[in-house]
Amino acid sequence: MSETTCWAIDPVEGLSWHAPGSPAVHSFDLEVRVETVPRLDFKRPERPEVHAVPLSPEQLRVVSVPIARTRPPKTRSFRFGVAEEEKAFGPRPGEASSNRISSGGSQCSALTGGLLTRIRPPKDVIKLEDRLNYLLQPPLEALLAERSLRFCFEPFHYQYEGIAFLYPRHAAILADEMGLGKTMQAITAIRLLVHRGEVRRVLLVCPKPLVTNWQREFDAWAPEIPASVVEGDQTKRHWQWLLPDVPVTIANYELLRRDRSLLTGADSALTFDLVVLDEAQRIKNRRSATSQAVCSLRSRRRWAMTGTPVENSPEDLVGIFDFLLPGCLSSDMRPRRMGRAVSDHILRRTKEEVLTDLPPKLFRDAEMELSPEQQAAYQLAEGDGVVHLNDLGSQITIQHVFELILRLKQICNFDPATGTSSKLERLEADLEEVAHSGRKAIVFSQWVKTIEQLRGPLARFGPLEYHGRVPSKQRDAVIRQFGEDRDSHVLLISYGAGSVGLNLQFASYVFLFDRWWNPAVEDQAINRVHRIGSAGPVTVTRFLALGTIEERINRILEEKRELFDTIFCDTRPHRRQSLSQEEIFGLFDLKGPATPSRVVA
Amino acid sequence: MADHDNSESKPKQSLGFLTVLECPRDGLFGGYLALTFLGRPLEFRCTAPIKPNRAQQILYGSTLDPYLYGEQIGKTLLSGATISPLVVFTDQSAILAAGDCVDVPVVLVQTPTSEKEAQDTAGNQAEIPSSGSNGKTWRVHAAHAPDFNLAHFRVGRNHLATIARTENEQATITERLAGLTESFDLAEPFTRIREAIEEARGGGGS
Numbered sequence: 082m083s084e085t086t087c088w089a090i091d092p093v094e095g096l097s098w099h100a101p102g103s104p105a106v107h108s109f110d111l112e113v114r115v116e117t118v119p120r121l122d123f124k125r126p127e128r129p130e131v132h133a134v135p136l137s138p139e140q141l142r143v144v145s146v147p148i149a150r151t152r153p154p155k156t157r158s159f160r161f162g163v164a165e166e167e168k169a170f171g172p173r174p175g176e177a178s179s180n181r182i183s184s185g186g187s188q189c190s191a192l193t194g195g196l197l198t199r200i201r202p203p204k205d206v207i208k209l210e211d212r213l214n215y216l217l218q219p220p221l222e223a224l225l226a227e228r229s230l231r232f233c234f235e236p237f238h239y240q241y242e243g244i245a246f247l248y249p250r251h252a253a254i255l256a257d258e259m260g261l262g263k264t265m266q267a268i269t270a271i272r273l274l275v276h277r278g279e280v281r282r283v284l285l286v287c288p289k290p291l292v293t294n295w296q297r298e299f300d301a302w303a304p305e306i307p308a309s310v311v312e313g314d315q316t317k318r319h320w321q322w323l324l325p326d327v328p329v330t331i332a333n334y335e336l337l338r339r340d341r342s343l344l345t346g347a348d349s350a351l352t353f354d355l356v357v358l359d360e361a362q363r364i365k366n367r368r369s370a371t372s373q374a375v376c377s378l379r380s381r382r383r384w385a386m387t388g389t390p391v392e393n394s395p396e397d398l399v400g401i402f403d404f405l406l407p408g409c410l411s412s413d414m415r416p417r418r419m420g421r422a423v424s425d426h427i428l429r430r431t432k433e434e435v436l437t438d439l440p441p442k443l444f445r446d447a448e449m450e451l452s453p454e455q456q457a458a459y460q461l462a463e464g465d466g467v468v469h470l471n472d473l474g475s476q477i478t479i480q481h482v483f484e485l486i487l488r489l490k491q492i493c494n495f496d497p498a499t500g501t502s503s504k505l506e507r508l509e510a511d512l513e514e515v516a517h518s519g520r521k522a523i524v525f526s527q528w529v530k531t532i533e534q535l536r537g538p539l540a541r542f543g544p545l546e547y548h549g550r551v552p553s554k555q556r557d558a559v560i561r562q563f564g565e566d567r568d569s570h571v572l573l574i575s576y577g578a579g580s581v582g583l584n585l586q587f588a589s590y591v592f593l594f595d596r597w598w599n600p601a602v603e604d605q606a607i608n609r610v611h612r613i614g615s616a617g618p619v620t621v622t623r624f625l626a627l628g629t630i631e632e633r634i635n636r637i638l639e640e641k642r643e644l645f646d647t648i649f650c651d652t653r654p655h656r657r658q659s660l661s662q663e664e665i666f667g668l669f670d671l672k673g674p675a676t677p678s679r680v681v682a
Numbered sequence: 683m684a685d686h687d688n689s690e691s692k693p694k695q696s697l698g699f700l701t702v703l704e705c706p707r708d709g710l711f712g713g714y715l716a717l718t719f720l721g722r723p724l725e726f727r728c729t730a731p732i733k734p735n736r737a738q739q740i741l742y743g744s745t746l747d748p749y750l751y752g753e754q755i756g757k758t759l760l761s762g763a764t765i766s767p768l769v770v771f772t773d774q775s776a777i778l779a780a781g782d783c784v785d786v787p788v789v790l791v792q793t794p795t796s797e798k799e800a801q802d803t804a805g806n807q808a809e810i811p812s813s814g815s816n817g818k819t820w821r822v823h824a825a826h827a828p829d830f831n832l833a834h835f836r837v838g839r840n841h842l843a844t845i846a847r848t849e850n851e852q853a854t855i856t857e858r859l860a861g862l863t864e865s866f867d868l869a870e871p872f873t874r875i876r877e878a879i880e881e882a883r884g885g886g887g888s
Contacts, residue, residue: 151732154754154755154758155730156727156759156762157728157882158726158763159725159727160724160725161722161723197870199877213723213881213882216877216881217875218723219721219874223870
């Protein structure tokens with residue numbers, strides 16, 4: 082090998098030189114460690130992709146939004162009949178311009194400013210066209226505002242509602258509490274039906290003492306509608322029943338019974354468009370001749386009016402519905418189911434609900450000891466009576482117990498031997514105050530004899546009497562005199578004659594000299610005074626002889642009244658309030674005969 | 683619409699009342715009631731519900747209501763009526779558009795409801811909420827608003843209005859209403875119509 086210059090590369094020293102000589106062998110590790118550092122700025126950009134978007138109009142995408150004119154909606158049409166009088170309606174000749182739109186008037190504001198009452202279809206009207214015919218009628222206030230339907234005073238709103246309730250119904254009970262104006266509501270509903278041509282012949286049935294009252298009310302509330310009273314002997318009545326073109330006929334229950342064959346005979350042509358029963362509790366007993374006579378009447382519409390649709394038991398309501406809607410109720414129905422079945426047919430309001438402006442009714446229980454003479458007589462009668470009842474053993478009847486009760490109650494009023502009376506003393510003291518203040522009072526008793534006994538001692542208060550022994554034709558005059566005579570401060574009334582239908586709102590005091598068996602009857606009596614038109618508070622004084630049968634009866638009746646109120650609030654049919662057979666026997670700790678329980682008082 | 687006096691049994695004078703009841707679920711129900719001058723019903727007509735679709739809501743803008751209330755419902759009800767009224771009253775201004783489709787004056791009865799409606803549209807701007815879930819609201823500006831300029835007048839105690847361009851009809855309307863009793867509240871029948879529509883909707887029978 083020629084001497085050559087050898088070069089070596091030292092990895093540390095780098096390139097180095099070696100002198101020639103023997104060749105030196107150097108070995109080199111040629112593995113070189115190289116580090117690379119990427120530099121982004123040297124990175125080459127990616128090649129852009131190019132997309133061609135065609136712009137030619139042929140390629141535009143079109144979305145079509147349908148806005149085509151839609152088809153006219155489907156319709157339903159209903160036509161309604163119009164009364165003949167309206168068919169050619171137009172401006173009436175000679176009519177005052179004030180009745181037309183001109184500068185305005187009070188009627189319009191009265192109608193729009195207050196509540197309007199709509200006539201709504203009853204539930205038993207099924208056909209849509211018939212339901213709409215009711216719904217589309219003008220508000221009741223507008224119907225009544227027409228010239229021919231004026232009123233002696235503006236009805237209350239709840240009365241409009243009562244009229245709107247009766248008007249469309251073929252079967253209805255107006256069961257407002259006494260004093261809310263059921264008479265006026267019924268007359269106005271009748272008036273509307275007559276004016277609309279929906280009824281042409283109406284029969285109104287009421288208790289005999291109330292016939293003249295109904296006549297007066299018709300004169301006041303529907304003066305343009307003739308009302309004929311059926312009375313007199315059979316020949317005259319026959320003629321009166323058959324009188325044509327009489328819109329309203331008034332008859333009493335007794336005459337209806339007597340003339341039944343004429344009214345409901347097979348060949349009889351007497352059919353009424355509407356029959357209205359006042360004090361409809363008269364037909365609560367379905368087996369009675371009165372009920373059967375009333376139920377056999379032919380009529381398209383039937384209304385009943387009563388403040389006490391249930392006096393004793395739900396059976397009373399079944400009796401009334403036998404007339405209104407036969408088959409609607411049955412005796413075996415539970416009260417709740419019964420309530421549901423009749424809910425659309427009954428309207429019941431209380432004074433507390435609708436007459437917030439009515440003066441208050443104040444109750445006070447005048448509890449008193451019997452006079453010594455009365456006490457002695459009472460103890461003797463009770464002792465002997467109970468002994469007698471016990472002696473009767475199994476022969477005892479409810480009648481025996483009744484006789485004893487009545488005897489004891491009479492002694493609580495007056496001692497039979499001396500005529501002394503604690504109640505009378507208290508009554509005289511109270512009436513002094515009544516007369517001194519120029520006010521008037523009503524005294525109720527169960528017995529005419531008691532009223533006659535009161536007559537003399539109360540002479541200085543100018544007493545007037547209204548009971549079964551006062552002839553019917555004189556009764557209106559008695560009420561009129563009591564209202565007008567400033568010297569007459571007290572009216573003595575029997576529950577039987579004066580607890581229904583009378584308007585005595587000019588009195589301020591009511592005295593219950595003795596107590597009736599049924600609180601509903603007492604309420605009726607009290608509401609003769611506490612009603613629309615009452616000028617001020619009405620004070621009711623209930624006399625009660627302590628330690629006597631009166632106290633025991635009162636306790637039971639109070640419990641029943643509470644029960645009645647509870648049930649009534651739930652709008653369920655009312656339970657009985659009078660005394661059952663067991664309760665009557667229980668007054669003397671006696672056990673009655675083993676017969677089914679029934680209401681006896 | 684039927685001619686006047688085309689039947690001896692028909693009243694010589696009657697009034698029409700036209701309104702629309704909006705039900706959120708079903709849409710718009712139209713109701714028309716013809717009354718005598720004493721307010722007694724002669725004829726009642728009602729429509730099946732109609733509901734605008736989304737496209738109609740967007741594209742008709744504020745003209746949608748006059749189209750639906752006036753042309754679709756109002757015209758349909760009035761043209762099919764068998765009794766021709768002297769005047770048709772409405773309590774909704776959109777129904778005034780029906781006046782262009784029939785030959786009877788259509789008059790707005792100004793009630794508290796109609797006056798509020800007028801105030802709401804006074805700015806010539808309406809908002810149509812979207813029916814979708816995005817919550818958008820479509821705004822329609824004045825340039826697209828329909829002509830709702832009203833000409834007001836009174837008849838008795840009733841406050842009425844017509845579309846301004848038909849103002850010349852007011853004398854005719856007043857003359858036709860001369861036989862109306864002053865107790866007639868022209869706003870009241872709309873309550874009856876609404877109740878009747880509800881009754882018909884509720885399947886009150888046949």
